[in-house]
Amino acid sequence: MGYEIERFISEISDNLICKLCHKVYDNPKSLTSCDHIFCFSCIEKIVINENCCPLDHTLIESSCIEEAPPFILDYLSVMKIKCDFSEHGCRESVPLNRLLLHRLNCEFHPERKIKCTNCEVDVEKYRLSDHNCINLLKNKIDFLSDQINDLKNYYNNELSSLRCRLEN
Numbered sequence: 001m002g003y004e005i006e007r008f009i010s011e012i013s014d015n016l017i018c019k020l021c022h023k024v025y026d027n028p029k030s031l032t033s034c035d036h037i038f039c040f041s042c043i044e045k046i047v048i049n050e051n052c053c054p055l056d057h058t059l060i061e062s063s064c065i066e067e068a069p070p071f072i073l074d075y076l077s078v079m080k081i082k083c084d085f086s087e088h089g090c091r092e093s094v095p096l097n098r099l100l101l102h103r104l105n106c107e108f109h110p111e112r113k114i115k116c117t118n119c120e121v122d123v124e125k126y127r128l129s130d131h132n133c134i135n136l137l138k139n140k141i142d143f144l145s146d147q148i149n150d151l152k153n154y155y156n157n158e159l160s161s162l163r164c165r166l167e168n
């Protein structure tokens with residue numbers, strides 16, 4: 001499935017639209033048998049299930065799927081697209097080849113974690129307003145006291161083995 005046309009700032013040439021999903025190519029592949037280009041996710045199922053090009057019914061097999069021509073890839077890679085999280089408030093548009101990186105670091109990512117100023121635990125941004133600081137702090141205390149116990153055990157063992165060595 002391609003990218004929604006509305007997400008792009010500039011006008012989209014017909015050369016960049018997948019004839020199966022009618023969206024802008026995502027990971028475009030071309031068929032060596034007929035030179036038609038589709039999103040990989042769109043053509044993948046068809047090759048497996050029907051064995052022929054959906055536009056001209058040329059016979060195809062999985063070895064017929066090739067990387068789309070470089071001019072298509074180059075063209076796509078610099079097209080500016082709105083961030084996936086524009087509904088969450090991100091106003092950024094980035095070239096398609098930087099979308100993945102931007103999405104990972106986008107401060108509007110709904111699952112991005114930020115530090116709560118009360119309990120100082122990292123929580124998902126969307127849960128910040130309704131999370132329970134006390135519960136998180138209890139968990140943290142449990143975790144830390146487990147660690148303290150482990151350390152105590154470790155040093156007790158060390159200590160007794162030292163004592164043993166001293167006595168002998």
Ligand SMILES: [Zn+2]
Nearest residue numbers: 018021039042
């Ligand atoms: Zn498609």
Ligand SMILES: [Zn+2]
Nearest residue numbers: 034036053056
């Ligand atoms: Zn074809």
Ligand SMILES: [Zn+2]
Nearest residue numbers: 083090092106
């Ligand atoms: Zn963003």
Ligand SMILES: [Zn+2]
Nearest residue numbers: 116118119133
């Ligand atoms: Zn908190």
